[in-house]
Amino acid sequence: MTRAMAQVPIHPGLFTLPGDPRGPHLLAGRCVACGKHHFPAGDTCPYCSAADCRVEAIGTRGTLYLHTVVNARPPGYRGPLPYGFGVVDLKEGLRVVSRLTESDLATLRPGLPLALEVAPLYVDDAGDEVLSFAYRPDPGAGG
């Protein structure tokens, strides 16, 4: 018996899944009281401790703030090497730490326009594709 390869998120509640009509988004928390975003989304606002937070789909596009490249396999990591790693500024005022699809230092620069991508990172022991999020250069954005 074989079964078709399924796609599973690396962790629930981090991002929208393929087929979602909204397209790829991060699922951030937004505090009803103070208005600040946080990611990953939690029930309680890390900034004002209010318990009333809503999930908002954000972060389709951003700009690169800081970057590096990981060359050696970190313990437990199951994706390809090398990989880009950086801090991405979103227009919602949130700054997220993210894997980058691009690992060429000649391409990565502060201010680079980026677009969010939800894509398979590795195949797990059950034979399913594990989805994670990353930002990729977005030439369509100009800049």
Place this chain on the structure above:
Amino acid sequence: MSGRSVHVAGVGMHPFGRFDERDVTQLGQAAVRAALDEAGVGRGGFQAAFCGTVYTGVAAGHKVLGGLGLSGVPIVNVEAGCASGGAALGLGAAAVASGQHDTVLVFGMEKMPRGIIRSSFFPPWCEEAGYSPAPAYFALRARRLMQESGVTREHLARVSVKNHAHGVHNPYAMYRKPFTMEMVLGAQMVCDPLTLFMLCSPNEGAAAVVLSARPGPVGPPVLVRAAVLRSHVPGSALGEHTPMSGLIGDEPPSPTETAARAAYELAGVGPDDLDVVELQDTDSGREILSIEELGLCERGGGGRFVADGVGEMTGKLPVNPSGGLLSKGEPLGASALGQIVELVWQLRGTADRRQVDGARVALGHTVGRGANASVVVLTR
């Protein structure tokens, strides 16, 4: 400190390095024995013990003191990441200052796994998705210094060259060879801009101090003037609490900044009064960031501080005369107390070829996972 004076009555250290033939309890016992011997304190001579360690597991301090026949007093095991020893010191100093105890033992030890530090701090998915490697976060902080503080790759290399030059003279350090700029810049790139020789190695070691309301037998007396621990306030995407997100343009002061502010106020000194500093140099960029956060230069002035050689042995404010973590390696629970032992030797004038002449006011600083930052001020 408010309350009674807190003297460092004795110090002891097990070298930092790799010691396959000894377990972590034996490392701790060596440092504890040395500190108690120097202080002239034996069983019954101290009323409490505080042990800093991260990776050692259950009842770590109890195994050290139990094995020496010194248990019976309260033994408190403290985990505060890279600042564990500083946290333990703060508890011990407060117990003496408040009059709760006359003499306490503070020690820390560690036997780190080899390679990139694996931390139970992260949920498994963070490791699987590539969000756990500490050097990548260090690299992002270094990159920020390059973009915002005029720091260059040469400045990063020069920190490593400086600390290794200091470490040559430290018998307790793991690496005791001089490094050249070419060696550091040409070493394997771990996470751009940080090369292998700009990063410290996790390793093994132990350190211990005896705190007392009275001076110890070895002089001149050294006083603990402040021992402050702080955690993070959320908001920085680059904080040592390793969040997945932060805020743009609304960054709170870091735990190092809040701890330093409180420590300067308690001790009644400022950055200009310091003669010698041991600070967190997990990587070369971290040393420069620590220099800025501790107020040793203005914000954004870290690159110039390095370029002007301020932190060299011949400079105005020698930084990491022990060789820092870059030379000694980092046994988490022992690293903060290793700084304290070095600074006590500096203030006593017994630091041999690492001696900063006439040092009277010293600062020790660690920061790491939690987030936790500790800042300690000692005076002679």
